[in-house]
Amino acid sequence: MTTLLTSARHEVLCILRAGVALLLLAVFLCMVSLSSVIGWITNTTVTRVYEKVLTDGLTTAPNPFTAVSPLYYARNSVIYVVLIGALLAIVLGVQSTLRDRKSTTSDLVLSRPVNTISRLAGTLVGLGVVIAAVLLLSTVISWGSISIIVGAPLGPDPSLRLAVFAALSWALMMIFALLGMLTGLHSRKETTALLVPFVVWSAVTFVLPQIGANARPVALLNPVPALITTGTNSFDLVGAITGPFAITEQFKRAAGIALQDESLTGSPTASIVLLGAFLMAMTWIVLATSRRQLRSGLNE
Amino acid sequence: MSDTWTVAGKELLDLRRDRLFAILIAFLAVATLISVAVASADFRNQQGAYNLYVANLVKSGTSIAPAAPQLFPLKLLRGGIEYLEILGALFAIVLGYETIAKEKHRGTLALVLSRPLGRFSFAGGKMLGLSIAWLGVVSALTVVSLLAVVTIGQAPIRGSDVARLLVSSGFAWLYLVFWTALTVGLTALSTRLSTGLILALIIWLAFVLIIPQIGDTMDPDNQVPGGLFATLRIKKPDELAVLAQFSAFDGIRNGLEVSSVTKHFERLTFAFLGIKDQYNQQPLGLVWVAMLPYSITLTAATFASVVFAALATTRRTLQRTHS
Numbered sequence: 001m002t003t004l005l006t007s008a009r010h011e012v013l014c015i016l017r018a019g020v021a022l023l024l025l026a027v028f029l030c031m032v033s034l035s036s037v038i039g040w041i042t043n044t045t046v047t048r049v050y051e052k053v054l055t056d057g058l059t060t061a062p063n064p065f066t067a068v069s070p071l072y073y074a075r076n077s078v079i080y081v082v083l084i085g086a087l088l089a090i091v092l093g094v095q096s097t098l099r100d101r102k103s104t105t106s107d108l109v110l111s112r113p114v115n116t117i118s119r120l121a122g123t124l125v126g127l128g129v130v131i132a133a134v135l136l137l138s139t140v141i142s143w144g145s146i147s148i149i150v151g152a153p154l155g156p157d158p159s160l161r162l163a164v165f166a167a168l169s170w171a172l173m174m175i176f177a178l179l180g181m182l183t184g185l186h187s188r189k190e191t192t193a194l195l196v197p198f199v200v201w202s203a204v205t206f207v208l209p210q211i212g213a214n215a216r217p218v219a220l221l222n223p224v225p226a227l228i229t230t231g232t233n234s235f236d237l238v239g240a241i242t243g244p245f246a247i248t249e250q251f252k253r254a255a256g257i258a259l260q261d262e263s264l265t266g267s268p269t270a271s272i273v274l275l276g277a278f279l280m281a282m283t284w285i286v287l288a289t290s291r292r293q294l295r296s297g298l299n300e
Numbered sequence: 301m302s303d304t305w306t307v308a309g310k311e312l313l314d315l316r317r318d319r320l321f322a323i324l325i326a327f328l329a330v331a332t333l334i335s336v337a338v339a340s341a342d343f344r345n346q347q348g349a350y351n352l353y354v355a356n357l358v359k360s361g362t363s364i365a366p367a368a369p370q371l372f373p374l375k376l377l378r379g380g381i382e383y384l385e386i387l388g389a390l391f392a393i394v395l396g397y398e399t400i401a402k403e404k405h406r407g408t409l410a411l412v413l414s415r416p417l418g419r420f421s422f423a424g425g426k427m428l429g430l431s432i433a434w435l436g437v438v439s440a441l442t443v444v445s446l447l448a449v450v451t452i453g454q455a456p457i458r459g460s461d462v463a464r465l466l467v468s469s470g471f472a473w474l475y476l477v478f479w480t481a482l483t484v485g486l487t488a489l490s491t492r493l494s495t496g497l498i499l500a501l502i503i504w505l506a507f508v509l510i511i512p513q514i515g516d517t518m519d520p521d522n523q524v525p526g527g528l529f530a531t532l533r534i535k536k537p538d539e540l541a542v543l544a545q546f547s548a549f550d551g552i553r554n555g556l557e558v559s560s561v562t563k564h565f566e567r568l569t570f571a572f573l574g575i576k577d578q579y580n581q582q583p584l585g586l587v588w589v590a591m592l593p594y595s596i597t598l599t600a601a602t603f604a605s606v607v608f609a610a611l612a613t614t615r616r617t618l619q620r621t622h623s
Contacts, residue, residue, distance in 0.1 A: 023502065031510065042520070046520045046523050049528070049542060049546060053532060053538075053542055058532070059532040064524050064531055064532075076517055083510065084505060189405075190401075190494060191401060194494070203327075206383070207331055211338065218385070221516050222516050
């Protein structure tokens with residue numbers, strides 16, 4: 001237990017001392033804070049566009065934003081978690097395991113009566129605490145900014161939904177942090193350790209959705225899902241195989257439903273179960289790393 | 301000049317032996333093939349749905365059928381271009397980082413710098429070698445794209461299509477050299493090598509993903525699935541007339557988008573390949589005239605990036621870099 005807590009505390013300290021990691025954290029928090037403001041400015045402009053169209057007699061259709069949920073303003077945060085949050089988690093994960101191998105302190109640490117699982121679990125707990133703290137801060141910022149925009153404090157239901165979104169974001173970011181830890185443990189070069197999880201992330205985020213759902217690679221950047229022409233045997237079949245591995249899409253679906261995105265229907269249960277399964281599997285793989293691997297040096 | 305060529309030649313030799321480089325390029329080629337396969341499968345689905353619809357119309361006795369979906373071969377390359385925008389830039393960053401990092405890690409940097417090299421020979425040679433490597437990669441990807449369109453997409457290719465593809469490949473080369481040169485400069489300036497890589501990745505994140513994402517979010521027609529104006533059943537001329545009254549907002553949105561070099565590359569290639577409907581099947585000369593500002597800015601950005609790499613990669617900055 002002491003090993004676990006000491007490792008966790010050490011990890012938190014190292015992250016706080018790493019300038020680049022803090023820069024990424026700042027970018028993430030900044031973008032989440034801006035997300036609501038960008039949403040509000042756009043919503044205001046689009047409402048003015050609708051009013052103009054209505055005044056000119058060009059439409060009789062109802063305003064599509066009349067009954068919009070206050071959580072509409074947080075929808076961009078989903079994209080920022082997938083883009084910035086996941087990359088931040090990868091960098092933190094890689095550095096957490098690569099640090100000791102680079103400075104060869106693993107030999108010193110493991111010369112003590114230290115259990116490998118406790119050591120790695122401690123590092124993981126440290127990462128989890130930092131990521132949770134960042135997400136707590138970003139949720140408080142989102143809650144505050146949305147409350148200001150709608151002119152009243154958010155009620156229990158939207159507040160709970162924001163908390164669920166934060167929990168889902170934590171699960172996704174931890175999966176990528178674990179991936180980073182894994183490549184940090186097994187790569188022989190620092191470049192490979194950073195690059196492999198980046199390539200996996202880009203394949204999972206951009207390539208898999210295209211294969212399985214005919215979504216364009218940059219569709220992720222669009223706040224509104226594209227009207228995709230699936231419903232055919234070929235895409236449905238491939239989608240059924242690749243869908244469970246497209247965890248960023250699973251996250252987007254679960255988070256979108258939690259944030260009351262009207263374009264998403266159905267239950268988020270399957271997506272949440274998949275995220276949980278990936279998290280557990282990755283944790284097990286990382287914790288099963290051998291003592292010898294922890295002590296392996298870099299080939300550069 | 302011979303020093304520069306020697307460094308360039310060594311860089312090319314290293315890249316030829318680099319498994320990581322081969323894996324990255326293979327990944328990009330596979331992603332391009334997948335995107336063409338998905339786009340052509342989608343077109344065949346549309347065609348199947350159209351045939352079914354027409355058959356039903358005939359059965360019900362109606363003779364007026366809507367226009368059949370038309371296949372424009374180069375439009376099948378949209379996904380491939382988007383992969384180059386995102387993944388190509390990412391791999392270009394890795395290549396730029398590696399070119400400096402490997403010399404440091406292997407201990408060859410001190411050896412190279414002990415020779416009487418000219419001020420710009422090392423940086424110039426590195427950039428020359430990497431530019432030649434990217435030229436080879438872009439040429440290979442162009443051939444793969446063409447073959448994919450003809451075989452997987454089963455689309456006929458004309459001479460003008462090849463010309464459009466070659467022009468787009470030229471811009472792809474400029475775009476990739478831009479990211480590589482930027483990373484070479486950043487890595488040379490960073491006291492820790494990994495800091496240079498992570499800084500380049502943050503810039504990539506901001507300019508390739510975040511800024512275009514904000515631009516997309518602020519697009520009034522991008523607020524509901526299918527488009528706001530289509531949902532409100534508003535015709536194109538009316539849409540333009542309404543939007544003209546919100547030009548300040550649109551100016552800010554467009555300003556954000558054009559601050560990203562990725563958007564310049566995207567607008568250029570989408571125009572030349574006819575992916576953007578406005579330029580589809582238009583004469584090449586007309587597209588050149590319309591896209592001249594973007595071609596100038598992309599070229600200028602790449603030139604500036606190469607100059608930055610050359611100025612940043614000095615004997616002093618390289619020797620203070622820690623691994």
